[in-house]
Amino acid sequence: MAHPDTGVRVDPGSFRDPGNRVFHRDGEVLRGLDERSARDWRALAGSGFFRTLLAAGKLCGTEEVAPTPPWSATLRHERIPFVSHPYEWSFGMLRDAALLHLEILRAALVDGFTTKDGSAYNLQWRGTAPVFIDIGSFQPYRDGEPWAGYRQFCQTLLYPLLLQAHLGVDFQPWLRARVDGLEPDQMRRFFGGARRLLPGVPTHVHLHGAMQQRNARATTSDVRAQLREAGYSRELAAATVRGIEKLVRRLDRRPGESHWSDYQRTCGYSAQDRHAKERFVEEAVAAAGAPAMALDLGANDGRYARIAARHARYVVAVEQDPAVVDALYRALRAEGERRILPLVMDLADPSPGGGWRGVERAGFAARTRADVVLALAVVHHLAIGRNVPLAEVVDQLAGLATPGATLVVEFVHPEDPMARRLLANKPDGLFPDYRREEFERLLAARCRITRRAELPSGTRTLYRAVVNG
Template sequence: MSNSIERNPASYRDPSGFIFEKDGVLYRQVNNYFKEDFDLFIQSGLYDKLVNQQLLIPHQTIHDCISGDENAYLTILPEKINFISYAWEWSFDMLKDAALLTLRLAKESIQFGLSLKDATPHNIQWHKGKLIFIDSLSFEKYNEKNPWIAYRQFCENFLSPLLIMHHSKLTLNQLQLAWPDGIPLEVAAKLLPAKTKYSFHTFLHIHLHAKVSNKAAGKRQKDLQFSRRKFLNLLQSLEMVIRRLKSPSTATQWADYYKEATNRNGYIEEKKKIIQHWLSLNPSLKSAADLGSNEGYFSLCLSEHKIETLSADIDPNCINQLYLKIKQEKINNIQPIIFDFSNPSPAIGVDNKERERFTDRLNTELVISLALLHHLAIGKNIPFEKLASYFSKIAPLLIIEFISKEDEKVQILLKQKRDIFSNYTQTLFEKEFSTFFKIIDKQEIELSGRTLYFMKRNEE
């Protein structure tokens, strides 16, 4: 393989092909091993149908062997994904819709004489306002003698976490960080309440599946034959149980934040006016991250300026509501994710390179951080210097809000812990952030005692 080619660290498991990068562009190689299946996928019409329905990422075919690999059949250039996210950063309904998308692809494949051989959330990403399948090498020729090879993978990656969250009424997406290749059926069966054993579909796909999987592992393939009708019935059963699952909707301290804030003497309107003015002075902005976005009010403002926006918040219910709004209103330039500023998603997998940490995946021109600083500096005891340093690493431009210690919201935080924050002052805030940024403008939000800053990262 050419020295200028960098193979993607997450693309090593499948002999069908792999992803690699050259000159900053991501390609996918199709190996000779997968030639017949890939040709069938294209020639059958399945590829065109899925792309036309916006279910599969489109690609250009490049017949040259860019990688220099002797195993190459051809190279494809997929449409670019702006930000890679993982299932542990998704809300309940995002994971649910990803599961339903996977089942839809499996059903569509059968009609074209193909079978979906992979059923993992890692093959689904956010693109142009919706979830889309990104792996064109996941479709192989259908063999009626074989059961669905991705059945257990689907149950562990989609059904298990959705059922656990549905029955516990808790948002437990971080379980998928502990088990990035899927929550084992044996674990899911023990975490689910006993009553689920009396639900036919849950018993079949989790409890019984967990018991028989290990026993079936040693059986010969001919003992596990699956007709087309059985295959479709299996998919229908999975779809039925998933559609019935409901998002945990536990109330949080952030619920209805903006409704409450709107009652504060025009505070939200004034803040929006200032931010929109700064955005108008920077018309070339194409991307932004709204960290601590809550229900996404200001993410929607960025969206109105045609800015691709990552809307990130620690509250899974807020992110889920934003996702449903984006889906309903067909907003195509906001991507919602669950994000804890004090504990961002780490790098995991083989050599800690298979799944990148949040910071390395984020590539944006502007970060906005509104009504968040006091939660980090006081609620999480993170010094201004550390916060400023981190912000400077992720974007060249920053819009940030400073809320004084006398503010009622800060006082609520201080009632919950001893006040050891003598350094929480606006003067020190400006001093520490000026080490990393130049303050371009600052505006006090009328009648609120709060201040907005527009900053630009210092050039080294």
């Protein structure tokens, strides 16, 4: 919601905690705090753990600025280069985000603080480095008080990890389906019989679900009183966090083989084609003049995202196969790359808006305005493989870019081996418009084509274009 008279735009995903609210003004990310939250913030800002984590880059950069009415205090946060959602992350990304969340909570408890929330949405990324963004979640710890964020942590972080680590089931569709994550009752259906004994399942699935049912009618005050009487303390809370941390570190699911993981070897490119394509991409991104953000659609092993990162300040690399994204994430993290963000995304079914009124979590198209868009070996998969009209494919590519942005797109001719393989599974004559001439006409209607190049194979054409304003 925007307020034209003040230039303030309230973040639609920031409404669940009435004590603080995130809003945007003049390109800045701000957080308004009520009187109680302002007191908690000032205590937090003076704590040792907060300053240490802030200096290490594990918390988003935050400083207090002049208050914005009606709030008692206002914070200014660093702007994260690209906002992503947990269902767009790979297994390794979700696990590293969970570990950072637990590390921060453990450090907070030592200094007498805790967090009100445990949601995966409290984390974002600087490339392959997770960062905790919900500064308003911190509050002083009170003895006898359970971690209020435990249920959220289970539903949005731990349960998806258990699902994939133990059963090999990709978690992304489950998280995308419900903004609050997986419920204990859902998880119990997955983990019956011998599966009940898998690491983490007895305590965090079955016992957690049973405790929820038992305390369904108890008030928060009742639960706190019971825990206080039982001797629950900050030390026990920290021990619980260490136990969860140990469990999460043990969970793993190494990327397996898939069609897309071997695509670079099987896609039919010759060495000459690959070299020509790399040179074309390098020149196109360099000519864009240090773009703020490049988008690599169908990134696969990140070959072209890495080329783009030589010139762009930030690169979002989108790939539909979770195993391929996980392999790319692990490789980039090992390289120390902090300017490429890999994401799981099916371009024929990109992330929609979700949560309350469909805007609490913005859809991919609403979040994306790139200065350079790379669409290499993508068009034929959408137009032939997924039956998307060619005109709509071009509209999608141009729509993800800012006016005046550079679009680098590859058109695979119908006679190319990969196109023929896709067409072999389709009825004859289904795609009469899938022709180079028609693609160029559609591209020219949305962009100004500035360069064409035929790859040495003779069955693929590369285009560099400027998106119309």
